[in-house]
Amino acid sequence: xxxxxVEEVLAxxxxxxxxxxxxxxxxxxxxxxFDLGNLLALDRNPPPAxxxxxxxxxxxxxxxxxARDNTQLLVAQLWELPAxxxxxxxxxxxxxxxxxxxxxxxxxxxxxxxxxxxxxxxxRLKGIRRRKRTxxxxxxxxxxxxxxxxxxxxxxxxxxxxxxxVPAGADPEEDQFARLRxxxxxxxxxxxxxxxxxxxxxxxxxAAVPAVPLHPTGHQSKEELSHVARVARVSTASLGRFxxxxxxxxxxxxxxxxxxxxRFEPLLGNLAAERSRQLExxxxxxxxxxxxxxxxxxxxxxRQEEAEAAAAKGKKQSQRGxxxxxQ
Amino acid sequence: LLICYRKPKTKRAKRFLEKxxxxxxxxxxxAMLIKGGNANLRVTEVLKDIYAVKKPFAVLYRKKxxxxxxxxxxxxxxFSKKSDCSLFLFGSHNKKRPNNLVIGRMFDYHVLDMIxxxxxxxxxxxxxxxSKCPEGTKPMLIFAGDMFDVNEEYRRLKSLLIDFxxxxxxxxxxxxxxxxxLHFTAVDGKIYMRSYKVLLKKSGCKIPRIELxxxxxxxxxxxxRTHLASDDLYKLSLKQPKALKPKKxxxxxxxxxxxxxxRIHMQKQDLGKLQTRKMKGLKKRPAxxxxxxxxxxxxxxxxx
Numbered sequence: 001x002x003x004x005x006v007e008e009v010l011a012x013x014x015x016x017x018x019x020x021x022x023x024x025x026x027x028x029x030x031x032x033x034f035d036l037g038n039l040l041a042l043d044r045n046p047p048p049a050x051x052x053x054x055x056x057x058x059x060x061x062x063x064x065x066x067a068r069d070n071t072q073l074l075v076a077q078l079w080e081l082p083a084x085x086x087x088x089x090x091x092x093x094x095x096x097x098x099x100x101x102x103x104x105x106x107x108x109x110x111x112x113x114x115x116x117x118x119x120x121x122x123x124r125l126k127g128i129r130r131r132k133r134t135x136x137x138x139x140x141x142x143x144x145x146x147x148x149x150x151x152x153x154x155x156x157x158x159x160x161x162x163x164x165x166v167p168a169g170a171d172p173e174e175d176q177f178a179r180l181r182x183x184x185x186x187x188x189x190x191x192x193x194x195x196x197x198x199x200x201x202x203x204x205x206x207a208a209v210p211a212v213p214l215h216p217t218g219h220q221s222k223e224e225l226s227h228v229a230r231v232a233r234v235s236t237a238s239l240g241r242f243x244x245x246x247x248x249x250x251x252x253x254x255x256x257x258x259x260x261x262x263r264f265e266p267l268l269g270n271l272a273a274e275r276s277r278q279l280e281x282x283x284x285x286x287x288x289x290x291x292x293x294x295x296x297x298x299x300x301x302x303r304q305e306e307a308e309a310a311a312a313k314g315k316k317q318s319q320r321g322x323x324x325x326x327q
Numbered sequence: 328l329l330i331c332y333r334k335p336k337t338k339r340a341k342r343f344l345e346k347x348x349x350x351x352x353x354x355x356x357x358a359m360l361i362k363g364g365n366a367n368l369r370v371t372e373v374l375k376d377i378y379a380v381k382k383p384f385a386v387l388y389r390k391k392x393x394x395x396x397x398x399x400x401x402x403x404x405x406f407s408k409k410s411d412c413s414l415f416l417f418g419s420h421n422k423k424r425p426n427n428l429v430i431g432r433m434f435d436y437h438v439l440d441m442i443x444x445x446x447x448x449x450x451x452x453x454x455x456x457x458s459k460c461p462e463g464t465k466p467m468l469i470f471a472g473d474m475f476d477v478n479e480e481y482r483r484l485k486s487l488l489i490d491f492x493x494x495x496x497x498x499x500x501x502x503x504x505x506x507x508x509l510h511f512t513a514v515d516g517k518i519y520m521r522s523y524k525v526l527l528k529k530s531g532c533k534i535p536r537i538e539l540x541x542x543x544x545x546x547x548x549x550x551x552r553t554h555l556a557s558d559d560l561y562k563l564s565l566k567q568p569k570a571l572k573p574k575k576x577x578x579x580x581x582x583x584x585x586x587x588x589x590r591i592h593m594q595k596q597d598l599g600k601l602q603t604r605k606m607k608g609l610k611k612r613p614a615x616x617x618x619x620x621x622x623x624x625x626x627x628x629x630x631x
Contacts, residue, residue: 016531017531019531023530023531023536024530024532024534024535024536037496038468038489038493038496039465039466039467039468039500039505040467040468040469040470040489041467041468041469041470042469042470042475042476042485043469043470043471043472044473044476045471045473046472046473047471047472047512047513047514049514049515052512052514052515052519053515060541063510063512063519063521064521064523064539064541066471066510066512067469067471067508067510067521067523067539068537068538068539070469070471070510071467071469071508071510071523071525071537071539072536072537074467074469074508075505075525075527075534075535075537076534078500078502078505079502079533079534079535083502086499086501092501092502092503092504093501093502093503094499094500094501094502095499095500095501095502096498096499097497097498097499097500099573100496102486102489103565104486104489104490104493104565105432105434105439105486105490105561105564105565106353106434106564106565106566106567107353107354107356107413107433107434108348108349108350108353108413108434108435108436109349109434109435109563109564109566110349110351110566110567110568111348111349111350111351111568
């Protein structure tokens with residue numbers, strides 16, 4: 001008798017537990033995906049399209065039911081998280097959220113690490129570490145704690161300093177106040193210059209340096225201009241094949257590699273051409289006449305020298321003329 | 328840019344610039360809500376309601392701005408740079424595209440993704456006469472429907488909507504304060520966005536039973552044009568700096584019973600110099616010590 005009653009009692013208790021849990025349990029075909037860091041739940045189950053096609057309040061009721069089920073599952077997950085009472089025993093129950101897992105794009109690109117400044121490099125080399133300074137300093141004269149710099153600083157207002165000692169090796173006629181002001185200005189200027197240099201160094205290290213430096217108009221050299229013109233010509237959709245040339249521009253032969261690599265003839269190409277080339281070579285090697293025509297070479301050299309001399313003479317004359325005019 | 332076009336002269340200006348420069352852990356994204364040249368009443372109401380939901384992480388522009396986001400993005404980029412906003416919602420209306428909303432986000436002040444949505448039905452916050460939840464509540468987001476996984480455009484839309492409505496990332500959350508849920512369903516080519524207020528009812532066990540009450544803006548949306556970022560730009564924007572990766576704690580292990588074990592690495596010890604306990608009774612007395620010394624010392628003969 002007792003055993004039966006015990007079984008009945010246990011069965012009844014289980015029934016009650018199941019009843020309680022039924023109110024918070026939701027059945028779904030596919031499990032939801034949760035990202036608790038973002039309070040996010042993703043339901044992959046295809047929604048009951050037939051039911052949702054109805055219009056008006058019926059659809060709203062369906063959507064509400066679907067939302068209720070999904071929210072129940074999400075809240076169940078959130079209640080599983082480790083929770084504690086914030087602010088003592090009576091405070092609100094606060095759950096600790098994990099890191100969000102859903103990958104979202106950033107707002108701005110991640111910051112690039114800055115290169116160390118000259119001082120930082122030196123400090124690292126020597127092992128110098130930063131000392132934390134106190135914000136207040138004891139002022140002996142005022143007998144109180146004053147701030148290190150700024151309004152009512154510890155050493156008194158520097159603008160009201162009425163005494164400036166003449167240092168040992170200095171000129172007695174020199175104005176010491178002017179010297180102090182000048183030195184302060186120089187220190188500030190040097191500091192600013194170093195700061196700008198550090199920034200420029202960091203900027204240079206960060207930003208990509210262009211392959212061919214482009215100078216502003218008026219300062220460009222002939223080679224730079226021709227290179228830029230060549231790049232511009234080839235920057236069309238048909239890679240410059242149908243670009244008309246300017247009236248005096250020389251026709252450039254098409255070189256696919258831009259004149260960089262050596263082009264070799266194919267191995268088994270024009271047999272007749274190869275034969276004639278080899279015979280020409282043998283003929284040149286066998287002939288008694290030297291390939292270099294001495295007379296022509298000498299004449300060319302002489303003409304070049306004459307041209308240079310003429311150019312130099314012209315420059316000298318123009319310079320002399322300018323000097324004359326200035327007087 | 329703290330680089331020196333103009334060095335900030337006050338601390339406040341410096342803080343302002345520091346807030347805007349790229350950081351390891353970023354600020355919460357702010358959304359700008361803009362009206363186009365031909366925005367109608369419905370679209371304006373939508374913008375106002377979304378502003379109410381997203382306060383304080385949104386700016387609502389009062390005036391109409393005559394731009395077309397899909398043709399020319401420079402105007403949007405300029406606004407984004409001026410107000411430091413990386414999300415935007417642009418509303419307009421014309422005969423071809425009635426009640427149009429363009430939702431989008433920026434990366435480095437340039438447009439990353441833009442999706443155009445048409446509003447077919449809209450129920451505003453003031454039309455629903457129930458109690459509302461406080462401003463600035465972090466909403467729970469639920470996406471239902473397999474379209475959000477299958478279709479590439481829907482996937483980007485899901486990512487955009489999460490980004491838009493997410494709110495600040497918090498380490499802790501008060502469980503009783505989970506009051507607001509935004510539910511998106513993708514069915515039949517339409518997206519239904521509903522906002523509900525969550526009521527936590529007592530149930531027998533620890534987990535409360537949820538009852539939902541319709542609150543807030545509800546929109547029936549249909550997707551129109553899209554302008555999605557190319558794959559490599561999107562991958563670049565997803566890239567997180569290495570410093571943010573959680574550091575693994577070494578030399579700590581747990582066993583099945585919950586005991587935590589730590590591992591300490593010692594250097595080689597000289598066991599002869601170990602400090603052990605002093606037993607006073609075993610200490611050598613002076614007489615014994617002398618005897619030992621004389622015995623042990625070598626046969627030194629004192630030569631005169």
